[in-house]
Amino acid sequence: MFDNLTGKLSGVIKTLRGETRLTESNIQKALREIRLALLEADVALPVIKDFIARVKEKAVGHEVMNSLTPGQALVGVVHQELISIMGREKSDINLSTVPPAVILMAGLQGAGKTTSSGKLAKWLMEQKKKKVLLVSCDIYRPAAIHQLELLAEQVNSDFFPVKPGQKPNEIATAALDYARRHHHDVMIVDTAGRLGIDDAMMQEISQLETLLQPIETLFVVDAMQGQDAVNTAKAFADALPLTGIILTKLDGDARGGAALSVQHITGKPIKFTGIAEKLTGLxxxxxxxxASRILGMGDVLGLIEEAQRSTDQREAEKLMKKMKSGKGFDLDDFKMQFQQMKKMGGITAMMDKLPAQLSQAAQNVKVDDKVISRTEGIINAMTRQERAKPEILKASRKRRIAAGSGVTVQEVNRLLSQFEQARKMMKMMNKGGMTKMMRGLKGMLPRLG
Incomplete structure (x- = not known):
């Protein structure tokens, strides 16, 4: 995410070496680089023009503190303006109404509207402890109704069944009555999408909006469409009283133009971003x-919050006891560490939140989610005794494990070597050797090839 933009902006610092003050003349080249970076990121032209003007206004005459270089000072200004064009403040979802709070999901076909409805249900249940009812008013695609029903099963939310021949307004009215009688806190309504904006779609969703009086009308838009996504969002914002935006597939967009443009153009806040296919990816x-991630500073706070949500506290406490004693760390514990990574969205999602320098260093280790799955497969092919006492793994056992997990004996040996390095790290931590432990960190990660 934002790979190209991050790389370009990081070069801005180098253009101002040796300067003691930010002036109109010495920041011209830097501003030109920023403008080109934003153009390549597919940011909307009106946004670029306004952004550059504001950065120039704030930066010219900016005194550089002794602790900063001019490049760092300019990046500080850019950081604040990035925050500004993306909304400045975090915009929380509004549920302040007499239950059920109705959330209407709007958007074009293929933007991820149905999946986002399921993800949002899961998020509301886990983060807000709400009882959620999922409703599909997409009568034109029976597969969409079935998909939402499956998603409801997966996230353990309630689903309102649709009868053949029902119109969207009939479904919405019956669902609202059902939600009231069954004391649901939130009702999420997935609406029909089209391949393009048309009058029939707008009329239908406008009628649903009038009927349901939703507390939130969220527009779901595919970030990978760049400026097209922004134009579509503006068309919907002009036709509907949107309250916010869900930007999907953000992890698939290396440019990031939609994220930087959509709030500024529509005036509607981005409330959620969708990443990965997993239902936890909201x-x-x-x-x-x-803004910090765009400038290569990472989102360590977000990473910590995700770890707290995903980590099994009892398992974590058990592992801490083993680490403190320096005894008992086995291959089951080793596997559990990788399972926790997967719960947090996998290696890719974690790397995206690390500061750029750490992320690049980790990528040099050549770690990916497929390798982690292969590592789990090797450990699963072992007996309980072998996982507890890896030292008994001789040649014949290794051949059996390799055949059972579909890998080579060399990969089994590599895994055992990495496990031994991890076990040594546990002992180093117990002895207070943090520096030695950090040097050994790279060795415990599974590698490609």
Whole structure:
């Protein structure tokens, strides 16, 4: 995410070496680089023009503190303006109404509207402890109704069944009555999408909006569409009283133009971003954290919050006891560490939140989610005794494990070597050797090839 933009902006610092003050003349080249970076990121032209003007206004005459270089001072100004164009403040979802709070999901076909409805249900149940009812008014695609029903099963939310021949307004009225009688806190309504904006779609969703009086009308838009996504969002914002935006597939967009443009153009806040296919892949949008990620500073706070949500506290405490004693760390514990990574969205999602320098260093280790799955497969092919006492793994056992997990004996040996390095790290931590432990960190990660 934002790979190209992050790389370009990081070069801005180098253009101002040796300067003691930010002036109109010495920041011209830097501003030109920023403008080109934003153009390549597919940011909307009106946004670029306004952004550059504001950065120039704030930066010219800016005194550089002794602790900063001019490049760092300019990046500080850029950081604040990035936050500003993305909304400045985090915009929370509004549920302040007599239950059920109705959330209407709008958007074009293929933007991820149905999946986002399921993800949002899961997020509301876990983060807000709400009882959620999922409702599909997409009568034109029976597969969409079935998909939402499956998602409801997966996230353990309630689903309102649709009868053949029902119209969207009939479904919405019956669902609202059902939600009231069954004391649901929130009702999420997935609406029909089209391949393009048309009058029939707008009329239908406008009728649903009038009927349901939703507390939130969220527009779901595919970030990978760049400026097209922004134009579509503006068309919907002009036709509907949107309250916010969900930006999907953000992890698939290396440019990031939609994230930087959509709030500024529509005037509607980005409330959530969708990443990955997993149902846990929905995050509340924080403009300040996103600005930090764009500038290569990472989102360590977000990473910590995700770890706290995903980590099994009892298992973590058991592992801590083993680490303190320096005894008992086995291959089951080793596997559990990788399972925790997967719960947090996998290696890719974690790397994206690390500061650029750490992320690049980790990528040099050549770690990916497929390798982690292969590592789990090798450990699963072992007996309980072998996982507890890896030292008994001789040649014949290794051949059996390799055949059972579909890998080579060399990969089994590599895994055992990495496990031994991890076990040594546990002992180093117990003895207070943090520096030695950090040097050994790279060795415990599974590698490609």
């Amino acid at each position: 995050e509340a949008f924080h403009p300040d954290r996103m």
